[in-house]
Amino acid sequence: MAPKTPSRTSRPLDRIDRRLLALLQQDGRAPVSQLAKEVHLTVTPTLERVRRLETGGYINGYFAHLNARRLGLSLLAYIEVSLDRTTPDAFERFKDMVKAHDEIMECHMVAGGFDYLLKVRVKDMASYRTLLGDHIAGVRGVQQTHSYFVMEEVKSTHRIGIPEEPA
Numbered sequence: 001m002a003p004k005t006p007s008r009t010s011r012p013l014d015r016i017d018r019r020l021l022a023l024l025q026q027d028g029r030a031p032v033s034q035l036a037k038e039v040h041l042t043v044t045p046t047l048e049r050v051r052r053l054e055t056g057g058y059i060n061g062y063f064a065h066l067n068a069r070r071l072g073l074s075l076l077a078y079i080e081v082s083l084d085r086t087t088p089d090a091f092e093r094f095k096d097m098v099k100a101h102d103e104i105m106e107c108h109m110v111a112g113g114f115d116y117l118l119k120v121r122v123k124d125m126a127s128y129r130t131l132l133g134d135h136i137a138g139v140r141g142v143q144q145t146h147s148y149f150v151m152e153e154v155k156s157t158h159r160i161g162i163p164e165e166p167a
Helices: 015-026 032-039 043-055 088-099 125-136
Strands: 075-083 104-109 116-122 142-149
Touching (some): 032 043, 125 142
Antiparallel strands (some): 104 116
């Protein structure tokens, strides 16, 4: 079988693509004309590159970074969750619960001494206890949880370090 010819969206990222990704992480609302100036291209090829990065899956979307404290969501916690059995049904029940609660900002299945690590943000301890007791620990199959409350956010970012081009 002959190798597939790479599509235009699957070509490797070059220096300009990487710079565009970095600029868009800083300001997803930056006008294409400003991006073009930053990468030393005209507007049309810059727009084509941004669209290619979007369709190629390098850019998943654009969002506003909200201030949780201003919205009254000042309690941030991480929760380790252990299941009593690691069956497909137990995983699905847990994932369904996670997806139903906006307070759960992140959920990662991990390898190690527990099964899931959750990042949650709520208004206060009463809200936390409701989320933990009624929803997280209430899922059939959840054996144990351990909670860690954030005392100070030293660094919190949505930015991804963009690897440099290979030499």
